[in-house]
Amino acid sequence: MKYQLLFVSLLVFGVSMKSIAQDSIEYKKRVLDQMEIKVLSSYYSQDGDNAAVTGGRGTEELTDLAPIINVAIPLNDDDVLTIDASVSAYTSASSSNIDPFDGNGRANAFVESTGDSRKDTWFGLSANYSHSSDDRNTIWTANSSFAIEYDYTSIGFGGSYTRLFNEKNTEVQLRGNVFIDFWNPQYPIEFRDGFNPNNFEFTGTTNFAPNFEEFADTNRNSYNLGINFSQILSKTIQTSFISDVVLQDGLLSTPHQRVMFADIEDTVVEDFTLGNDVEKLPDSRLKIALANRTNFYLTENFILRSYYRFYTDDWGINSHTFELELPIKLGMNYTLYPSYRYYTQTEADYFNGFNQALSTDEYYTSDFDLADYDAHQYGIGFKYYDPLNKFRVGGFGLKSINIEFNQYSRTSQNFDAFFTSIGLSFSALK
Template identity: 50%
Template sequence: MKKLSVLFLFLVFNLGLAQEDPSNAYQKRVLEAAEVDLLFSYYNQDGENAAVTGGEGTEELTDATSSIVVKMPLNPDDVLTVDVGISAYSSASSSNIDPFDKVSSTASPFSASSGASQSDALVHFNPTYEHSSKDRNSVYSAQAYVSREYDYFSIGFGGGYTRMFNEKNTQLGASFQVYLDSWNPQYPIELREGFFDSRITGTGTYDPGFVEFDDETRNTYSLSLSLSQILGKRVQGSVFMDFVSQSGLLSTPHQRVYFSDVNDFFIEDFQLADGVERLPDSRFKIPIGARLNYYMNDLIVLRGYYRYYSDDWGITAHTASLEVPIKLNDKFTLYPNYRFYSQTAADYFYGKEIAVSTLDYYTSDYDLSAFDSHQYGMGVRYKDIFAGTKVFTFGLKTIDLRFNAYDRSDGLSSYIFSLGTTFVAD
């Protein structure tokens, strides 16, 4: 299941680093008190280029995600963060892995089935440990990650190191991540062994000669480097670079492909698969980007972002965004934002019935096609400076409410609401 990123929900860890008191009589804690973040988002999308049905069909999807993030100071130098969440989705597209269990409508790529793959939940668990040096100029981190959904399991781990120089005006960072994933492939129903249906129509005999994937694992290794610098009283900038290597089953087993040199076969209005997407078993990605923050005055900040992306599948992409926080008063801040994205197509992308069966690699997933996209959004933050509002023994620190709308040149559109609250212990 391709999920656009519900990835508009994000966390910022305010570590409040400070220098050690020369007298050594008191060491300021990295995190003064435990904090709890409660996060929720609702995502909805629609389009007519579903990869599950070979690049043509409904892309309707809804996703509700909730997470709880607990940050706990273990001592003055160490912080443990635990992130636990669940994402429950309903997808008309993935329901058509088996489109023939409809009881009241004709099988079609433009309507949802009622099969088991119509809905599912992804559950994740992500603990992170951070240690700061006594002088607060070094931060070490280690983390783990586990997630599961009906056809995919992921386990990961990583670590990082951040070093501050020049009275903390300069910051260097390096981190790595490893993900060891495994598929439980859910092939299109008509490609499974023993499938037979007397309703099949077409010229000749439907016999795609489908062979299942041998490797059902996917491994991802990434290295991230960053440099942040305060350039002046009003300007802060940073640059970053990632190196990402993937190997294993990089195809999605339930995404159909239709060939131009193979006869068409149907059950009702649904075209049977000629095969599923086949992609190389390795991929190397390099994103390079920069951020620039300009503090116009006490009320307005400009936050600019640019990223260039390239991989060895032939995709190059450009991302540019601007966010302008506007401080209305001591408690309320608005966050208007805009994001532009453009990419070229992968070498292996073909629209429906464009690829031929003799090719080694092919996909009709429009996420790998050439497209432009625009995202518009608005957010509002409420900040209670004194955490006066109480829930049990926790005081309310912030409330964030955001809305973003997304439009893609191939017709995909989506929107997301997100709500985040932060509580701090007394």
């Protein structure tokens, strides 16, 4: 009888422990409680006088409208699938001058052509799967992406491993991604079969393109590796160090960007200077970036976010980025965040302005993105956050609204840009 009571007691104890273990797993905090949907729409416009499509001189006017939708789906307590879909519809004066003769007016580098090449659409789709361990100290992710535009297609895949230590006060993340791009080169019109300057009003030589040859290899590969280290230093200071290494190989030149040589007589058709060649750059590039992001919680209502990045590559570019943001809480639900960003870089070894490269050079570009310049960006943002989802749309509650305005300018170039965005975040109601 004594042994039977002992057996029953052990059996009850075992069942109770099993039930407790199951309950602890069943009721552990989910990584994501409900499905979330984020909708973002941005508008971007720019203007300048140094278009690479026209050899470093010409209009850079461009407008872009880009809606994005992001859906995060909890698959279970530990796993989340996130899907992004985006469209970018743009009108570009500079890309319209890939063929400046397809419009109604005279060809001119400072006037956009009215032809079909002035506008296009970019499509992008990506998916990210993440898995968190039961103690939430380990996170694995895997991702893939696909993008397509009129002149290229891109496929990407990668993943990351994140480990938290020291009661989640320390975090280390390893990241890796691969992107495989396929160009469909759109060469400037004067380099295509059938073009003859004698069909137009022109001055100069008919031997305007002595160096042009179509690219034999039209693929481009990018390999990215990164390490993040984050640490909570105190109740008011959090910092993170970010490092990235990117290796690219393949076609790194942009096939529709012209270069004009200083030692070759110009050929001017109507009011447009024809290219002597397209951009030629090395078929490999190594990029290294080191950054720090530190947040200071000054008071209940003020946070100072700082960011610095140093970048260098083997094309001769070195750059520094400084950024400050000051979120100001206005009550429980509202935040205002002004920001400032300063950027400076040296020019690439292969950069030349309009009519400055030599036909004897091995590599050359007139893309002013690779020139030396300083840039300033001023921004203001506004966020409304409602953790209770009081405003509801169907089966979803509005979690937050973000609105941003930014003004960007390059001091050493006549280049200005303005961009604004609005983002809505919804979560499924329980």
